[in-house]
Amino acid sequence: MQIAFLLTQTSLLLLTHETNSLQTVDPMAVNKPLQSALHVQQLSWTVAEHRILKNIDLSVTQGDSVAFIGPNGAGKTSLLKCIAGLQQGYQGKIFLQNESLEALSTRQVAQRIAFVSQHQDTPFDLTVNDIVRMGLLANKPLLAFDDINDDEKIADALHLVGLKHKRWDSFKTLSGGEQQRILIARSVIQSPNVLIMDEPTNHLDIYYQHQILSLAKKLDLTLIFSIHNLELASQYADTLVLIDQGQIVEQGNADTVLTAERLERVFKLPCQVEPHPTNPGKRVTFFSGGTGR
Numbered sequence: 504m505q506i507a508f509l510l511t512q513t514s515l516l517l518l519t520h521e522t523n524s525l526q527t528v529d530p531m532a533v534n535k536p537l538q539s540a541l542h543v544q545q546l547s548w549t550v551a552e553h554r555i556l557k558n559i560d561l562s563v564t565q566g567d568s569v570a571f572i573g574p575n576g577a578g579k580t581s582l583l584k585c586i587a588g589l590q591q592g593y594q595g596k597i598f599l600q601n602e603s604l605e606a607l608s609t610r611q612v613a614q615r616i617a618f619v620s621q622h623q624d625t626p627f628d629l630t631v632n633d634i635v636r637m638g639l640l641a642n643k644p645l646l647a648f649d650d651i652n653d654d655e656k657i658a659d660a661l662h663l664v665g666l667k668h669k670r671w672d673s674f675k676t677l678s679g680g681e682q683q684r685i686l687i688a689r690s691v692i693q694s695p696n697v698l699i700m701d702e703p704t705n706h707l708d709i710y711y712q713h714q715i716l717s718l719a720k721k722l723d724l725t726l727i728f729s730i731h732n733l734e735l736a737s738q739y740a741d742t743l744v745l746i747d748q749g750q751i752v753e754q755g756n757a758d759t760v761l762t763a764e765r766l767e768r769v770f771k772l773p774c775q776v777e778p779h780p781t782n783p784g785k786r787v788t789f790f791s792g793g794t795g796r
């Protein structure tokens with residue numbers, strides 16, 4: 504239990520009983536409304552008369568990590584692309600930090616959002632340095648030269664993802680896990696508010712799946728990612744958004760969203776959900792013998 508003492512008009516001290524420690528707290532931070540990173544209002548997207556996304560409502564608070572889960576073809580990538588400004592022609596509204604996405608230029612969107620896609624093929628034989636350097640473009644005039652700070656930023660970002668030694672290697676020669684980490688390094692120097700990753704754990708072994716997600720979480724950004732592994736989703740995301748047939752079926756924490764009955768209905772397989780014995784989050788087991796899709 505914490506007891507707050509008002510000491511001056513500009514500072515508060517919090518006495519924490521358990522630790523007996525005193526911490527100075529900015530009074531402006533007390534009762535401060537949570538900042539909105541993203542707000543999606545009645546979003547629908549139709550292509551060739553097929554309604555891919557239907558009336559999506561979603562709010563993401565600054566600093567939250569959110570996982571989109573759901574079966575193949577549910578609409579997870581489509582929704583991520585709309586949010587990242589990569590998909591035009593939708594109905595409804597998307598707000599980034601309370602500003603309408605439609606009112607922002609491509610550069611302004613790039614200053615707010617970094618997108619790491621599932622597919623990372625490059626048509627050219629670029630070095631790791633070239634790929635990471637692209638992250639600088641969001642915050643530089645188009646024809647500006649690199650300066651010494653840019654060089655350091657690239658080195659620091661590569662250090663963060665543990666791949667400084669690969670700086671001059673060809674991007675194409677890296678493993679899938681290394682490529683994902685390089686793309687995260689590129690996102691880091693883009694210094695966005697929101698990091699969006701579309702199935703970042705695809706093709707990665709379990710070690711790199713954990714590494715990528717814990718790295719992304721450590722960046723302290725608002726993180727939105729799609730993922731098929733429900734246990735990883737429950738371990739790394741504060742909020743899960745279950746999507747099926749273009750609609751949000753449920754959103755909330757793992758306890759709310761991951762119920763056996765709901766997962767069975769959506770994935771069409773018998774299912775058991777229990778607290779994970781060792782990790783935070785849930786253990787989800789599907790059994791054969793579903794009703795068919």
Ligand SMILES: Nc1ncnc2c1ncn2[C@@H]1O[C@H](COP(=O)(O)OP(=O)(O)OP(=O)(O)O)[C@@H](O)[C@H]1O
Pocket residue numbers: 550551555573574575576577578579580581582
């Ligand atoms: N540009 C497009 N033109 C036509 N159909 C599209 C287009 N983009 C997506 N779709 C369709 O929209 C549906 C949702 O696709 P989306 O990639 O968003 O699903 P997903 O949930 O990410 O699936 P997965 O888990 O398989 O990656 C699919 O039926 C897909 O074929």
